[in-house]
Amino acid sequence: MPVPLYQKKAEFFRMLGHPVRIRVLELLGDGPRQVRELLAEIDVEASNLSQQLAVLRRAGIVMSSRDGSAVTYTLAGPDVADLMRAARRILTEMIVDQTELLAALREPASGTR
Template sequence: MGMQVPLYQAKAEFFRMLGHPVRIRVLELLQNGPVPVRDLLAAIDVEASNLSQQLAVLRRSGIVVSIRDGATVSYALAGGDVADLLRAARRILTELLTGQSELLAELKQLGPQSDRADKVIGR
């Protein structure tokens, strides 16, 4: 029996595989059901060869499946968990960005005198 990959390493590989803007966009577009490749191409501003390459990565990973109907090839999420993951990522980003904008607002309220304090500290 082969060596088992630790779960944290498998998760890192999974997130690395997701870590491409075109792949994320494809997954977002597939959240509401199968989408023909031509519609994906129309919605994502990339060359057909690039889209094809990214779809192949997603297909090999098992996250998406291709569906052929005559001459039309569509893609669909293999399971609903990916859509849940994308929604969770959106919630996390929203919280992070909200926190950052609140911090920015606080810094702006402090005004220019806070810069002088930073320079004193930074000496």
């Protein structure tokens, strides 16, 4: 029996569910980066970054190429960068909504005393 699409989507989002992986995808959204550049931007051990890059590579979300000892990573396609931008927009709206709700809660209640 084939796996339902909603289950595959859940697996996909679980795979993305690590802060280092998200940060890597955000950085690669700006263009290819060598591992040393990623390490300079992300505060993790090289072994941890390597492990997270391997997860993204196995999932087919990033691709790597080697030039001598330098390994460069790129997004496999533009859709991932679009997804990261969409997530940023959604979170921004959520924060705006929460800020507006907080402001309304802090206002004195009219007609109560």
